[in-house]
Amino acid sequence: MTKTTLFRSACFLAAWLALAGCKKSFDPSSGAASPAQVVETGNAGVVTVDHPDQYPTVAANRIDEPETLDVTGSVFPDVSREIPVISMANGRVVDIRARLDDNVKKGQLLFSVQSPDISGAFDTYVKAAADEQLANKAYVRAQDLYQHGAISQAMLEQAEDTEKDAKADLAAADEQLKIFGVDKEHPSPIVKVYAPTSGVIVAQNITEAAAAGVALSGTATAFTIADLSSVWIICDVYENDLPKVTLGQQAKIKLAAYPDRILTGRVSDIGPVLDPTIRTAKVRIEVTNPGILRLGMFVTTTLLSRTTVTHASVPASAILHLHDREWVFVPAGQGQFKRVEVTSGSMLPGGDQEILSGITAGQQVVKDALHLQATVEAQ
Numbered sequence: 001m002t003k004t005t006l007f008r009s010a011c012f013l014a015a016w017l018a019l020a021g022c023k024k025s026f027d028p029s030s031g032a033a034s035p036a037q038v039v040e041t042g043n044a045g046v047v048t049v050d051h052p053d054q055y056p057t058v059a060a061n062r063i064d065e066p067e068t069l070d071v072t073g074s075v076f077p078d079v080s081r082e083i084p085v086i087s088m089a090n091g092r093v094v095d096i097r098a099r100l101d102d103n104v105k106k107g108q109l110l111f112s113v114q115s116p117d118i119s120g121a122f123d124t125y126v127k128a129a130a131d132e133q134l135a136n137k138a139y140v141r142a143q144d145l146y147q148h149g150a151i152s153q154a155m156l157e158q159a160e161d162t163e164k165d166a167k168a169d170l171a172a173a174d175e176q177l178k179i180f181g182v183d184k185e186h187p188s189p190i191v192k193v194y195a196p197t198s199g200v201i202v203a204q205n206i207t208e209a210a211a212a213g214v215a216l217s218g219t220a221t222a223f224t225i226a227d228l229s230s231v232w233i234i235c236d237v238y239e240n241d242l243p244k245v246t247l248g249q250q251a252k253i254k255l256a257a258y259p260d261r262i263l264t265g266r267v268s269d270i271g272p273v274l275d276p277t278i279r280t281a282k283v284r285i286e287v288t289n290p291g292i293l294r295l296g297m298f299v300t301t302t303l304l305s306r307t308t309v310t311h312a313s314v315p316a317s318a319i320l321h322l323h324d325r326e327w328v329f330v331p332a333g334q335g336q337f338k339r340v341e342v343t344s345g346s347m348l349p350g351g352d353q354e355i356l357s358g359i360t361a362g363q364q365v366v367k368d369a370l371h372l373q374a375t376v377e378a379q
Contacts, residue, residue, distance in 0.1 A: 045338055045339040045340075046332055046336055046337070046338045046339070047336065047337055047339075047372075047376055048334070048335050048336045049335055049336075049337070049372075049375070050335065051335075052331070052335045052336075052337070055329070055337070055366050055367075055368070055371065055372050056366075056367050056368075057331055057364040057365060057366055057367060058314065058315065058318065058364070058365060058367045059362055059363070059364055060312035060313065060314050060355065060359055060360070060361050060362060060363050060364075060365060061312065061313045061314070061352065061361060062310060062311075062312065062313075062361030062362070063310070063311050063312070063313050063348070063354065063361075064308045064309070064310050065308060065309065065311065066250075066304040066305050066306070066307070066308055066309075067244070067304075067305040067307050067308065067309045068302050068303065068304060068305065069237075069241055069244045069245070069302070069303040069305070070300065070301070070302050070303075071235040071236065071237050071241075071283070071300075071301050071303065072235065072236070072298070072299070072300055072301070073233045073234050073235030073236065073283075073285070073298075073299055073301055074233070074234060074296060074297065074298055074299065075231050075232070075233060075293050075294065075295055075296060075297040075299065076231065076232045076233075076234050076295065077202060077226040077228065077231060077232065077295060078226075078227070078230055078231055078232050078286070079232075081199070081226060081227035081228075081229075081230065082202070082224055082225070082226045082227075083196050083197045083199070083224070083225045083226075083227075084221040084223075084224055084225075085110060085193065085195065085196065085221065085222050085223040085224070085225060086193075086213075086214060086220045086221055086222060087111075087113045087115075087191060087193050087212045087213050087214070087220075087222060088179050088180055088181075088191075088213070088214055089113055089115035089117045089118060089180045089181075089191040089213060090113075090115055090116075090117055090211070090212070090213030090214070090215045091113040091114050091115030091116065091117065091191070091211070091212065091213060092113065092114050092115075092209060092210070092211060092212070093111055093112070093113055093206050093207070093208060093209060093210050093211070093212050093222075094112050094113065094114045094190065094208075094209075095111060095112040095208075096110070096111045096206065096207070096208060097109050097110055097111060098110045098111070098195075098201055098223065099201070099204065100201055100202075100203070100204040101200065101201060101202075102200070102201050103199070103200055104195045104198065104199065104200075104201060104225060105195065105198045106195055106196065106197050106198045107194050107195060108194060108195045109192055109193075109194055109195075110193050110194060110195055110222070110223060111193050111206065111212070111222060111223075112190050112191065112192050112193070113190070113191045113193065113212050113213070114189055114190055114191075115180070115189060115190075115191050115213070116189070117180065117213075118180055118182055118187065118188070118189050118190075118191060119189060121173070121176045121177055121180055121182065122177065122182065122184070122187045124173045124176065125170075125173035125174060125176070125177055125184060127173075128166070128169040128170040128172070128173040128174075129170055129173075131166045131169065131170075132163075132166035132167055132169070132170040134166075135159075135162045135163040135165070135166035135167075136163055136166070138159050138162065138163070139159045139160055139162070139163040141159075142155060142156045142159035142160075143156065143159075181193070181194075193222065195225060196225070197225055197227060198225075198227065199225040199226050199227040199228065200225065200226055200228055201223050201224070201225055202224050202225070202226045202295065203221070203223065203224035204222070204223055204224075205221055205222055205223070206222045206223075226295075228289050228293070228295070229288070229289055230286060230287070230288055230289060231286075231287060231289050231293050231295070232268075232284050232285065232286060232287075233251070233253060233265060233284070233285040233286075233287055233299055233301060234282055234283070234284055234285075235282070235283045235284075235285065235301050236275070236278070236280040236281075236282065236283075237270075237280055237281050237282075237283045238278075238279060238280050239274060239279045239280065239281070242270070242281060244303065244305055245267060245270055245283055245303060246267065246305075246306070247267055247268070247269075247270065248266055248267060249266065249267040249303055249304065249305065249306070250264065250265075250266060250303075250304045251264070251265045251266065251267060251285045251287075251301050251302065251303050251304065252264060252301070252302040252304065253265055253285070253287060253299050253300075253301050253302075254299060254300045254301075254302070255292070255293075255297060255299055256297070256298050256299070256300070257292075257297060258292055261290075261292065263287050263288075263290070263293075264287070265285040265286055265287030265288075265301075266285065266286055266287075267283060267284070267285055267303070268284050268285065268286045269282075269283070269284035270283055270284075271283065271284075285301060310361065311345065311354050311355060311356055311361075312354075312355040312359050312360055312361045312362075312363065313348055313352045313353060313354050313355060314328065314352060314353065314355060314359075314365050315351055315352055315353070315367060316347065316351055316352065316353045317351075317367060317368050317369065317370065318365045318366060318367055318368070318369050319342065319344055319353060319369060320339075320369035320370060320373055322373070325341055326341065326342050326343065326344050326358075327339050327340060327341055327342065327369065328340055328342055328355075328358070328359060328365045328366070328369060329365060329366035329369050329372050329373075330359065330363060330364060330365050330366070331364050331366075337366060337372060340358055340359060341358055342355050342356075342357065342358030342359055343355070343356040343357045343358060344356065
C-alpha cells in the first residue's frame with residue numbers, strides 16, 4: 001500500500017467519525033428540539049441563536065410618575081413648638097427635678113429657686129393691703145361727713161382718689177406675687193417652676209446651686225422644652241435644582257436608622273439666601289413624628305414634583321446584572337439579540353422594575369435575561 005493510499009484512508013476515517021458524532025448529537029426522528037446554538041457576531045453585544053423562540057420576549061410597560069429630586073438633610077425641632085422655661089424670680093437653684101432629654105408633662109415640677117425677690121414682693125403686697133384698708137375707711141368716713149355737710153365735695157373727691165390709688169397698688173402687688181408663683185396665704189421664699197407644656201427637654205442651662213432668673217446677665221432660660229410630635233427636616237438643595245422645588249410639595253423621607261420606614265412630609269419653606277460656599281439653599285420640610293425621629297438624625301428625602309416623567313418598566317427577570325452594570329436583551333432580527341445597557345429604578349408591584357434609561361415603553365425585551373446569558377456563556 002502506497003503512502004497516498006494510506007493518507008486517503010486516514011482522511012476518510014476522520015470524516016466518517018465526525019459524521020457519526022453529528023448524528024449522535026441530533027436525531028430528527030426523536031422529535032426533541034436541538035439545543036440553541038449561539039454564534040457571536042462581529043458586533044459587540046449581539047449574539048445569534050438557532051432557536052430564538054426559546055427566549056420569549058415581553059413589551060416594556062409605560063409608567064407615568066412624578067419627577068423626583070433626591071436631597072439629604074437632618075432632623076430639627078419645629079421652633080414654633082419650642083417653649084423656654086424661665087424663673088421670673090431671681091435667686092439660687094435649690095432643687096432640680098428634671099434633666100436634659102427627659103420627657104415632661106405640662107404642669108410637672110421642674111426646679112425650685114430660693115429668691116430674695118419674694119420677700120420684697122410680699123412686703124409690698126402686705127403694705128399695699130394695709131394702705132388700701134386705711135384708704136377705704138377714710139373714704140367711707142368722708143362720704144358720711146359730706147352727707148352731713150361737714151366737709152366739702154373737693155375733700156370727698158380727694159378721699160375717693162386716694163382709695164382708687166390704694167386699690168391699684170394692691171392689685172399690682174397681688175399680680176406680682178402671681179407672676180412669681182407665690183401663694184399670698186402661705187408665702188415662702190422658695191419659688192417652684194413648672195413645665196408650661198408637654199414635650200422633651202432639649203436644652204438645660206442650670207445646675208444645682210446655680211443662679212436663675214430673668215435679671216441674669218446670661219441666658220434667662222433654664223430649660224427648653226420641644227414638642228417633637230411634629231419636626232422639621234432641613235435639606236440642602238443646590239442652586240440648579242431650586243426650580244424643581246415648590247411650596248407644599250410632597251416629600252418622601254427615608255431614615256438611615258429605619259430603612260424600611262418611609263415618612264411623608266410637605267415643603268413649608270424655601271430659604272431666600274444661598275450658602276456662598278457650596279451654592280445651596282435650605283429647604284424646610286414639615287413632617288409628623290411617629291415617635292422614631294430624633295433630633296440630628298440623617299435622612300434622605302425624595303421631593304415629588306407636580307410634573308410627571310415617563311419611564312419604562314420590565315419584569316425584574318429581564319434585567320441582567322453583570323460587572324456592576326445592568327443590561328437587557330432586545331430582539332435584533334434574524335435570530336439575533338442585542339445586549340443593551342440600562343439604568344434601573346425602584347421595584348414596582350407585581351415583580352416589575354422601573355427602567356430610567358436605556359429602553360423605551362413598548363420595546364421588546366427578553367423576559368429571562370439570565371437564561372440567554374447562561375446559554376451564551378456555555379458555548
